[in-house]
Amino acid sequence: MTIAERVKAVRARARVRRWEYRQRNLAHGAWARFRAALAHARDAYAIDDVTAAALIAEGFIVDDRGRGLEPPRTILWITAEQAGRLTGARPIALRLDAELLAARCLALVPFV
C-alpha cells in the first residue's frame, strides 16, 4: 500500500468516526452507550425478569443505556452486598461475548 493509499484510508476512517460521533445520542450510538455502562462495572450478573422487577421495587437504579438495543436490555446497578444475596443470579464475565449479549437483564456492581 502506498503512502497516498494509506492517507486515503486514514481519512476515510476519520470520516466514519465523525459520522459515528454525530450518531452518539441516536440509535446507532446504542452500542457505545451500552459499552460505557459495562466499563464501569466490577461484576455482572444475569438475572431474570422477576428478580429485576424486585430489585427495581427495592429502589435500585435502572440504567437506560441498555434500552437502545433490540431487544432492550435492563441494566440495574446494585451493591456488592445485594449481589451476594441474589438467588438464581448467574455471574458472567464482563466482555462482549455471546453469554453477556444473551442476558436480557443485567445486574451490575460498580467499582466504587
Add this chain to the structure above:
Amino acid sequence: MMASPTVAQAPYARYTDVVMFRDRLLATLRAVEPILEVPGVLVAGSEVPNLLEANAAATLVVSQDVDLAIPVAVHETVKARLDRITRLVPSSDEPSVWVPRPEDPELIEVNFIGLDPAIVEPMDTYEKEDQRLPLMVFGPLSLLTAGSVVEIDGLRIPLPQPAGLALEKLVSDRTGEKGDRDLLVVAGLLTAMTPADFDQLERVYLGLPVELRHQVRSNLSILSLLDARPGMPDPRPHRLVVDALLRRLESR
C-alpha cells in the same frame, strides 16, 4: 510421571523467541542510530512498551517492525543521515519503509512516519512527498512528546512519554486483531503510568476536539471489555484503572 516433552519445552521456546526478538529489535535500532541521534526523533508505535520493560525485555507479541517518528522540522536533517544507514535499504514498494539487506536477516523493518505538531486530527493526515524519504504524516502522532531515553549497551533510544502514546493509540480508529492489540498496549501503558502521567493525559485530552475526546472514551470502554491474549498485557486485572480514568474523563 514425567511431563510430556512438548509441554516441558514450550516455556523455553517462548523464552528463546523473546530473547531473539529483543536482540533483533535492538540490532535494528543500532542500525538506525544516526537517525535516533537527531533531536526530536522518537521511537513510536507498539514497540515502545517493549522498550519500556525492564532492560527492554521486549516480551509483548507485536509485528516485526519498528516505527520512527520524524518531526517534519527535522526531515532534511534525517535525510542527510540516511547514507549512514548501511544495513537497511528502502523498500521498492514503499520507500518510507526500510527493509533489512538480504545479508542482515536478523534485523526487522523500520517505518519512517511523519510528526507535524500543527495537526492532530486523523482527517488532517497527509503525505509529505519526497524522492528520498516520503512520509505519511499522521495527525495523532503529534500527541507524542519526548519522554525518557533508554540506554542499552551505549545505544540511546528516545521514547515518547507514556501519556501521549496512550492517547495517540486511543484517538486512532483501530479495527480487528491489530486494533485490539493496540488497545492492550494501552493497558500495559496505563499500569505503568504515574499520577503525573495521568494528569498529563487529562490535560492533553482536554485540548482535543470533542470528537476525539469521544473516541478516547469509546476506546477505553472497548479496552475494558477485552479478553486476555497470549503475549499481551492482560487487561482484566486493570479494569479498575480504566474505570477510574474513564470516570475522570467523563466528568470533564
